Amino acid sequence: MRPFALFTVAVRLLVASVLGRGSPAAANQDSPHHRTHFQQLIAGNPNYFGNAPDSGREPVFPLANNINYEELTSVGFNPVLKTLAATISVKLPSGFNGGLCSSGSWEYVRFWVDYGDAIWNNIGYVAVNTHDIPNGLDCNNTSQKPLQYALVIPFDPATRNCTKPLFPLIRATLSWATVPPEDPGWSPVWGNSLDQHVQAPLMTDSSSAFQEIPVVYSDLLPVDNVTFSEASVFPSHTIHESLSAIRHSASSLPSPGQIPMLDELHQVAGDISYEELISLGLDYKQNSLVATFKIKRPSGYGGDPCSNGTLEYIAFWADWNNTCEHTFLGYQTINVHDFVDIPADGLTYTATMPFNTDHLFCNRTKIPRVYASLSWQSAPPVPPNFPTWGNWLETHVQLEPLSESAGLIDFIGDVLLSHIDVVSSGMTKSGAMYIDGHLTDPWCDGQSTQPGCELGLRHAPFGGLIKIKALMTRPGYLYRLMARRLPLPTPDYEGLPVMEDIVVTDLTVPWPFSPRVRYVPETGGYFKYLTSQQNAEHILSYWTPLSGDWQIRLEVAIGSSHEHVDYSPWYTIRVNNQPPNGQLLFDTGECSDLFVGDTLRGKFSATAQYFGVFTISVTPWDKIRSQVKPSIGYKQVPPDVNGQPAADWSLDTNNSTPCGFVAQLRVWDLTVYGSSPYSHLEYGLDRGFCLLKAPALI
CATH class of the missing domain: 2.60.40 (Immunoglobulin-like)
Structure with missing residues (x-):
């Protein structure tokens, strides 16, 4: 193994030990039985592994943040596509519930964002299907494990003026075989969590939002059928002297939160004290390679956020057929700047390279070897040659197997x-999913015992x-x-x-x-x-x-x-474009007054042609000590023959705080609306009431 590769492995292991949650001992005390029987064990006792204490059950085998099978290695933001990407490393040939012709298993990653107020906001989750894939060697006699997968989710963060940039903190949690709950403090049994700062987009002139006339930039299109062998060299570009001087003038600045590099490794690997490519994976649902790199220093990038800054170039190659001949796919650029208040963990960015290739039949496993190279302010040379500023990565990915060739519509x-x-x-079939692994019926997971979900997933x-x-x-x-x-x-x-x-x-x-x-x-x-x-x-x-x-x-x-x-x-x-409908009434009439200790009662209805779920809640929630009954339902509740709501709801106000409140009815249907997993047709109705001090307390 090359000295650079050895150093990279050592750094990754150190970073993983620092960022990983839970006991390192617990992460290595699993057994194959706990993996192969995971679903049965948590079905019998949700707290079997000790990460569901709210269930009221005692743990049997405490286990958390086990990264023996899979590991979340990086999180980054693509400011062009407005997406977050998490790269996961699948390390072992088995433990994923079957081979490529089986349903396999699912890896889930949920994301949260903290804008600096210590409040985690749920962004959503994505998933990727994984299988048992035997170990193998590529044409260079290198192990094909681990396999690198990229999971991508839309994310359009708040923006700021260039004089006051915003660095959201992203938390991502990887969990095998179970969707992470909306609790940012939750620890998975199989998987891990990472926190990483990213840079929110800067406000720009909205007049350039669209180009109405298509423009072809032939000099930047991917080069078809261009290959190179292991020993060939792709011509590099010389960094402009004035830009090189930017780096020399900032070379004495510390690199916050980074492990110092040895001088001899600087010479071998290129200088990675300013930027470093840290992961490369495949988003195989969208035929794209995703590379994540980190910006480490407060300066050396050509100017503050109100200036043009400079560009980071990320180039991509692939050896699709394991011949040690690589096809150049193209390159992307990401605009970077000097940030004097850069977070200690740096800022991560992702670059995406879509490609066009045939799908394969399920009885064939195709594990290509792919390369990405990062270079500041110039197109990088072909690996194994290193850029002056930056580095390259070589990883293995799995092309998605399908039972038939891709059609004209996917x-x-x-x-x-x-x-x-x-x-x-x-309509969708039972168990239907979006590109990102979300169920089209997000409320019934096929295992729920809630009334209305007994038959599993519904059709949309x-x-x-x-x-x-x-x-x-x-x-x-x-x-x-x-x-x-x-x-x-x-x-x-x-x-x-x-x-x-x-x-x-x-x-x-x-x-x-x-x-x-x-x-x-x-x-x-x-x-x-x-x-x-x-x-x-x-x-x-x-x-x-x-x-x-x-x-x-x-x-x-x-x-x-x-x-x-x-x-x-x-x-x-x-x-279907017809939204749901509903009614919410108080027995005491609209805008009612009642005293602490009274029970608020009423009638409601919740209907939709393709019904999803209804909820009844009260805000502000922190001043109410009990829950509305019912608070949620998976079957529609129709009105009576006269069109009036006929179902009962109630709220016990004992021990609550006197205040003005709003009772909220929300009804969602199953329609796959707007081509988004986060959008369904919705109906909402709010009713206000006042809760007063009980007469005996006045």
Whole structure:
């Protein structure tokens, strides 16, 4: 192993021991039985491993933050795509509930953000499917373990003026086989947590939000079919002398929170005292490599946040077929600045490189070797050559196996096509998931015993803006989305083209221009296929239909005559844009007054065509000592024959604080609305009341 690799491993182990939560001893005292029977053990006793004390059960085998099988290694923010990325390392060949042709297991990462007020705000969670994959060696006789996975979630943080930048603290928790609860202090049995500061975007001129005319930047497009061997050298660029002087003038500054590098390693690895590439993984749901790097110092980056700053270049290569010949995929740039008040743990950023490759059948395992190289202010040389400022990483990733080749459409409303009944109902299937691993029915996980959830996951229609996506791209061809209402007016009716604009993130647009580009369909509804880098989210079409049953299909054409060369099947999609409804009444009338110790009673209803859940709550919650009954329900509660609410609700006010309160009814449906796992059709109703001191206390 190279000296640089040995040093990197040592640093990673040290950082893991510092950041990992829980006892190091506990992390190594597991047994295979506790892994293979994990679900059965916690089903019998939620506190079996000691991390669910609120269950009231005694622990049997205390175990927390075990990182023998998987480990969360980095968290970073992409200011271009507005996403957070967590990279996890899967270390062992077994312990993941089966091989690639089985359902395997799931790794979950939940994120929180603290804006500096010591309050953790839940962002959400994402998931990735993992399997038992045997150990192997690549063409360079290097172990293919660990495998690196990137889990990506949308995150649009608060912004600040450049004179007062904001550094949110992100907490991420990795948990195997169970979704982390919304408690930022919770410790997983299998997995770990990391805290890391990121830089929130700076306020910019909104006039450059969109480029209405597509622009092709040919000099920044990925180079097709360019390969290099292990010994070849890609020409490096010389850093401009004035920029190099920036670093020399700041070289005496301390590197806060960092372990000093040995001089000889500086010479071998490039200088990583200012920036360092710390992880590289694959977001295989979106065919993208994700590299995370850390900025370490308060200066040396070309100017404060109100200046142009400088650029960090991240280049990507891949050896898809284990031949030790690497294809150059392209590079991305991230704008960085001097921050005099940089947090002690530095700031982490991620760069994303979408790519275009075929999917594989489930009985084939493909473990490519991938490279990323970080270089300040110039394109990096090809590994194994090091940049002057920065470093490179080599990792192994797993391409997602599918039971069939990718089609012309892979996702509808950000839901996997295979998870939708596109033949008959047009609704999601039981257990359907979004791209990021979220269930389309977030309230019933298939194991719940709550009334309304006994049969497992329910089926959902689609609504709002429905995004149509495909991972494969066909540069040089055109396509259009056709739509038709059901029932068909005639058996041979071909429908109408969808004529909505699309907005994509073009990673080839050079800084400082906006990467958000709007495309208008050509005559007949046709769009040109974009490259993966020109269309980072793989968007084909925006579609905002009316409620009802529809069918859609994609047509592929070539040439100015639009000669059709391929078609997808007609896919049935049910659309619902009708929000839920509900009523909430007090028995004593609206805006009631009552005394501490009284029980507030009333009637309610909660309905939806595709019902999800209702909640009844009271705010401010910290002044009420009991909970509304019922506080939550998974079955709709209809009104009586006269349209009046017929179900009872109540609130015991004993020991509560006199105050003005609001009773809140919320009703959500199951509709996959706006192509987002965090958006469903919702109804809300608020009723106020006053709680007074009891007469005996006056």
